[in-house]
Amino acid sequence: MTDFHWLSAIFSPTGGTAAITKAITGGHGHVVDLSVPAPVTPVADSTVLLAAAPVFGGRIPAVALERLAALSGNGPAVAVAVYGNRDYEDALLELSDALKAGGFQVIGAAAFVAQHSIAPTIAQGRPDQADLEAAANFGRAVLDKLAGPDPLTPVAVPGNTPYKDWKGVPFHPAAGESCISCGLCASRCPVGAIPAGSPKETDPERCITCMRCVSLCPRGARTIPAPALQATTAMLTEKAGVPRQPEFFL
The missing domain is CATH 3.30.70.20 (Alpha-Beta Plaits)
Incomplete structure (x- = not known):
């Protein structure tokens, strides 16, 4: 039986994605910070690549995908999308497809909620303790799947192709x-x-x-300019006011 080790590739501008990732891995393994260009790196088959990124408008930020592409391998991988309680739409599928394009076998995926980065009153305080415990349980379930007697099978995740058209936020800090x-x-x-x-x-x-x-x-x-912040907060309060819970795909 192979002993698998975590390698986390994380794009986490404001810390929510990093907190979820750390809970999944228990703080074990190496971390590749996708907020800076990543060197071209082959990933050993005995390593579980955990790719995690926030969701922007139902998509994964292009810069995160570009830097994730520097990692390649044939081993198992896990895709994690972290969103601000509205919806993750095509992001988890997009991230899973990127991992497959790098040669990895996506054997697990998850979507978690974190405090919205633009409108912090939305999902305020997330990930909370329950989220982090759920993340830890998910991490253990991934390792249990890898240690099990059954052949590893890829997971199917929600999403559509072509991915949602996302032109970015029209305002900036x-x-x-x-x-x-x-x-x-x-x-x-x-x-x-x-x-x-x-x-x-x-x-x-x-x-x-x-x-x-x-x-x-x-x-x-x-x-963020006050009018844009107020409009965004009002929209999200209407569309994302009900707390959503983590979703796992194993």
Whole structure:
């Protein structure tokens, strides 16, 4: 019997996806941070690749998929989509397809809820303790499946092809008067949308509104324009007000 080890490839701009992933693996194994370009890496067959990313408009962020493609192998993989309580639509299928394209066998998948990154009153406090316990149980179930006597079989996940058309969020974080140009946001932006020499600016052509800059600014200087935030919160309160629960596919 093969002893499998975790390798987590994570795109987690504001931390929710990372928290879920850590609960699934129990904090074990290596982590590849997809918020920075990943080196081309072959993955051993004795490794379980856990690919996890947030859902943006029913899709997986393109930059996460591009960097995930640097990993290749023939072993088992698990796809995890984390969404802000509205819907994950085609994201889990898109992530699973990306893993298959890399040569992996997707033997498990899951969708979890995390606090919405743009409208934090939606799914506030998620993942909560129940979510993390569910994630831990899912991780154990994956390892049990790998250790079992039956041949590994791929899982089917919800979603449609062609994937949902998603053109991105039409607004982006902006720096306010309290910005001191410390440059932290520029150094941590996953897509290089904030110029290092002028961190009060945001390149709208590059920005994917992942909200990392807002979440890590030590002075709370970067925010979404108030009208856009209010409209988004109102829409999500109507469409995503009822708490959704984790879904597993094994």
